[in-house]
Amino acid sequence: MAIADVGYISKQELIDAKQDISDERYAKGPVAVIECVQEIPCNPCEGACRFGAITIGEPITNLPKINEAACTGCGVCVAQCPGLAIFIVNKAYSDTEATVAFPYEYVPIPKEGEEWEGVNRKGEVLCKAKIVKVMNPKSFDRTPVVTVAIPKEFADEVRSVKRK
Amino acid sequence: MLKTELLVVGAGPAGLAAAIEAKKGGVKDLLLVDLNMRPGGQLFKQIHKFFGSKAHRAGIRGIDIGTQMLEEAKELGIDIWLNTACVGLFDDKIACLEKGQPDGSTKIVYVQPEKIILATGGQENVVRFKGWTTPGVMGAGAAQTMINVNRVQPGQKIVMLGTGNVGLIVSYQLMQAGCEVVALVEAAPKIGGYGVHASKISRAGVPIFTKHTIKEVKGNGPNGRVSEVVIVELDEKWNPIEGTEKTFEADTVTLAAGLKPVSDLVKLQDIELVFNGPFGGWVPTHTRDMESTCPGIYVAGDTTGVEEANTALEEGRLAGISAAQSLGYMKDADAEALKDEIWDRLAGLRMGPFGEKRAVAKKELMDAFPEVARG
Ligand code: SF4
Ligand code: SF4
Numbered sequence: 096m097a098i099a100d101v102g103y104i105s106k107q108e109l110i111d112a113k114q115d116i117s118d119e120r121y122a123k124g125p126v127a128v129i130e131c132v133q134e135i136p137c138n139p140c141e142g143a144c145r146f147g148a149i150t151i152g153e154p155i156t157n158l159p160k161i162n163e164a165a166c167t168g169c170g171v172c173v174a175q176c177p178g179l180a181i182f183i184v185n186k187a188y189s190d191t192e193a194t195v196a197f198p199y200e201y202v203p204i205p206k207e208g209e210e211w212e213g214v215n216r217k218g219e220v221l222c223k224a225k226i227v228k229v230m231n232p233k234s235f236d237r238t239p240v241v242t243v244a245i246p247k248e249f250a251d252e253v254r255s256v257k258r259k
Numbered sequence: 260m261l262k263t264e265l266l267v268v269g270a271g272p273a274g275l276a277a278a279i280e281a282k283k284g285g286v287k288d289l290l291l292v293d294l295n296m297r298p299g300g301q302l303f304k305q306i307h308k309f310f311g312s313k314a315h316r317a318g319i320r321g322i323d324i325g326t327q328m329l330e331e332a333k334e335l336g337i338d339i340w341l342n343t344a345c346v347g348l349f350d351d352k353i354a355c356l357e358k359g360q361p362d363g364s365t366k367i368v369y370v371q372p373e374k375i376i377l378a379t380g381g382q383e384n385v386v387r388f389k390g391w392t393t394p395g396v397m398g399a400g401a402a403q404t405m406i407n408v409n410r411v412q413p414g415q416k417i418v419m420l421g422t423g424n425v426g427l428i429v430s431y432q433l434m435q436a437g438c439e440v441v442a443l444v445e446a447a448p449k450i451g452g453y454g455v456h457a458s459k460i461s462r463a464g465v466p467i468f469t470k471h472t473i474k475e476v477k478g479n480g481p482n483g484r485v486s487e488v489v490i491v492e493l494d495e496k497w498n499p500i501e502g503t504e505k506t507f508e509a510d511t512v513t514l515a516a517g518l519k520p521v522s523d524l525v526k527l528q529d530i531e532l533v534f535n536g537p538f539g540g541w542v543p544t545h546t547r548d549m550e551s552t553c554p555g556i557y558v559a560g561d562t563t564g565v566e567e568a569n570t571a572l573e574e575g576r577l578a579g580i581s582a583a584q585s586l587g588y589m590k591d592a593d594a595e596a597l598k599d600e601i602w603d604r605l606a607g608l609r610m611g612p613f614g615e616k617r618a619v620a621k622k623e624l625m626d627a628f629p630e631v632a633r634g
Contacts, residue, residue: 178455218464
């Protein structure tokens with residue numbers, strides 16, 4: 096089932112869009128995972144990355160491509176994406192835990208140290224999610240980026256927290 | 260009678276952009292009118308970050324783009340009459356304005372501009388089902404105005420009909436405003452809007468029912484308000500499949516079933532219209548300069564086919580530049596170069612699976628322009 100049928104992306108769609116990240120790259124630490132598989136006229140992610148790790152080029156409807164070697168996982172692109180479609184996944188966070196950073200534009204905004212519930216792309220609760228970081232500088236223009244620590248096995252699944 | 264060089268009707272994204280470009284192009288005497296209390300049209304409801312490219316201020320929120328444009332208009336000294344409806348358009352480009360007065364009354368003013376730009380926008384379609392007049396059933400645009408402009412929740416539990424970008428974005432914004440969105444219902448087999456918008460809805464745990472429609476809305480709430488929404492699955496021929504009904508408790512139903520161009524003023528003149536499905540109905544055919552078949556009357560934005568704010572802004576710019584050029588304020592070469600750039604950007608916006616259809620529609624619409632009128 097594709098995004099236009101069900102409203103969320105499948106692993107296969109990420110592979111087909113060449114937006115999946117290699118295990119070797121994941122082992123090295125945080126990296127941007129772009130989940131934007133339809134050709135829409137949009138390119139702020141490309142301009143957001145000062146390392147040139149995201150390419151769209153011409154025409155503007157090209158799918159964003161991540162250069163996983165060039166990406167430092169800094170997270171600057173996350174809040175710039177109007178589609179809220181970029182996540183930073185760190186599978187090397189600890190032996191048992193991974194972190195996922197995602198844009199979160201609801202109130203209340205999670206606070207560091209709190210425990211929320213991690214949800215997958217369908218909004219199903221998968222696990223506890225410890226809030227390890229909340230970034231909301233002016234440059235993010237009211238799109239806070241929240242980082243949660245979750246059990247490693249859910250790193251490819253958790254993409255937000257359950258709203259309170 | 261008041262004389263002016265250029266009258267722009269509608270101060271939404273298209274009209275504002277048109278006025279700004281015309282003024283920048285050198286037009287001295289320009290009047291921009293809008294029937295609302297505030298200029299900006301839909302921009303001030305659009306609290307989300309825009310798509311597009313840097314030239315479209317992508318990544319910036321619609322409200323902030325609106326604010327920037329109003330500041331620019333102010334700096335340029337553009338005269339905006341608010342609460343002012345253009346209620347008539349007569350021969351020799353005489354426009355009848357119902358000008359809003361500070362005390363709330365209106366006064367009739369006749370204006371004769373040399374050029375007119377009509378940027379009157381779009382209007383939401385309604386959908387009829389059993390109970391569609393129940394209090395609590397409203398347009399998605401109305402709900403969006405309530406939350407983002409007036410900061411009032413339209414209800415607590417909402418069912419959204421339609422999954423185009425409007426349906427998806429307004430659903431998301433309703434949740435941001437603290438409402439619960441119970442379900443999205445879509446008659447087509449696929450979600451109409453961008454996947455990235457649908458993903459936000461899904462992540463929030465809200466189900467999207469494609470191939471479904473609203474069968475009935477029950478009004479047993481307080482004062483006869485919406486209490487329940489019954490949806491039903493549709494077969495390949497869009498007929499309801501009996502026995503597939505699902506009932507949701509809800510107090511509000513929002514309709515996002517597309518928009519149609521507002522063409523009342525266009526129809527008052529002998530302007531040639533073309534029926535165009537993807538653009539929402541009857542739309543005026545126009546040239547590359549956005550000029551209609553009535554010389555000196557330009558059209559821009561949703562009036563010429565329902566699209567989105569970025570295309571409206573670009574078309575407005577085209578119309579503004581063309582008006583300044585034809586009034587003799589801009590050198591042809593300069594104006595053409597600017598217009599070429601804009602048409603290139605428009606082509607980018609009308610690409611890909613979501614834009615293609617609109618590219619074809621625009622071409623058809625412009626191809627229909629009669630050679631005689633081209634002069
Ligand atoms: S996380 Fe940083 S380095 Fe990686 S793509 Fe985003 S902006 Fe570029
Ligand atoms: S900014 Fe976001 S929505 Fe736009 S192309 Fe990049 S990833 Fe996709």
